[in-house]
Amino acid sequence: MRGHLKKSFLKRCRPMLEFADPRAFFLLPLPVLSYFLLPRQMSAGTALVVPEGVGRHIMAGAATGARGLAGVRLLAPFAVWVLLVTALAGPRALAPQQALPMSGRDLMIALDLSGSMVRDDFTLDGAKATRLDAVKHVGAAFARARAGDRVGLVVFGSEAYVAAAPTFDTDAIARTITELVIGISGRATNISDGLGLSLKRLESSDADTKVVILLSDGANNAGAATPRDVAALAGKMGVRVHTIALGPIALAEAPDQRGVVDVDTLRAMSDLSGGQMFRVRTTDDLRGVAQALDALEPTARAGLSAQTYREYWIWPALLAGALSLWFGLWIRR
Structure with missing residues (x-):
């Protein structure tokens, strides 16, 4: 009896969320692999000649700001990528429903x-x-x-x-x-x-x-x-x-x-x-x-159980879009 109750409890507590195509998560390390494996392209630019004192002041301020920006510049795009891959995997929840009875x-x-x-x-x-x-x-x-x-x-x-x-x-x-x-x-x-x-x-x-x-x-x-x-x-x-x-x-x-x-x-x-x-x-x-x-000619009273899914991919997709918009506006400031 106790074992039956335990199984019933575990069955009720089992998370209903699943993914339609979990293989999509294999795409997660793609940006990291691209960063290390693809050759870097150095962009040529023009030099600005300034006095030595002004240059030291500019570089000190840039170093202080760079420490704060580096984390955002790195984490925000990666978060967008994770959300997009999650949406592609198709999160969904099982929603069992009673199907129409079939009398034959x-x-x-x-x-x-x-x-x-x-x-x-x-x-x-x-x-x-x-x-x-x-x-x-x-x-x-x-x-x-x-x-x-x-x-x-x-x-x-x-x-x-x-x-x-x-x-x-x-x-x-x-x-x-x-x-x-x-x-x-x-x-x-x-x-x-x-x-x-x-x-x-x-x-x-x-x-x-x-x-x-x-x-x-x-x-x-x-x-x-x-x-x-x-x-x-x-x-x-x-x-x-x-x-x-x-x-x-x-x-x-x-x-x-x-x-x-x-x-x-x-x-x-x-x-x-x-x-x-x-x-x-x-x-x-x-x-x-x-x-x-x-x-x-009696009708059927008991129906067959049908399994349908409630799709949730739209939410990570929307969140990825909002985060991309915010990051684009923030980086242009």
Whole structure:
């Protein structure tokens, strides 16, 4: 026990300062070697003829001042050299930080931006809200909480587009969700292309787990392929597709009514790919789905330790510059 405490104490007291390239200190004796090894150059000058008494007075004063100046003339340049070499060696201190947790999962969120998403049959904070507003509110919070996942965003209407490429910056994905507007991808409902584009983004992924969360409030009425065929392809690729059927009325309940959700197709899509289908009629249902998906696809809670360095080379460099400036001004007096 005592030995363990001693090791712990020594570890805490160990200096954190180190040098990125300590070999730079081999340059320290360079000025001394240059002084002794390089041939000296004698400068020729003109002679000043003065009376003997005046000459003795000048030489006595010069000798007295020379003793004081010699030390400064020698030490100041050497101090500048030491500081510059220290800066070149790169003093730095270890600053351990907690890295982003890595879940090994790539997650694509595919959101329906068809015209029916403007229907105001949801509520937020006690007030009427459109389906899109409810999705923005809950979806942004869901994306922001996916720390450790690489998350991308696809939106689809008549066409499908990548609104945000897969990234670990979940805050950026959340901001993109809050900025979505109806019409940028057309007003039809092309579920097939929305899922197909998500699969294309996951095709080259080397993640251990690949997941698509697809939300739609309608029935597929655009695109060449059928949603079931694309979902079957997802199953062959090893991609789980969780579908969210958004809207109070299902297509099977009112086949002739517009703006109803095709629950049966969305359920078949999730079954074919090994995912789950969620039925959402209210904002509270949508919040519950977000919690259920968090349980089905948990995020990583513990991150890997990352080592970064805080650089200090600037301080000896600045000090060397200040000392050089002072010495230059002092020598010119």
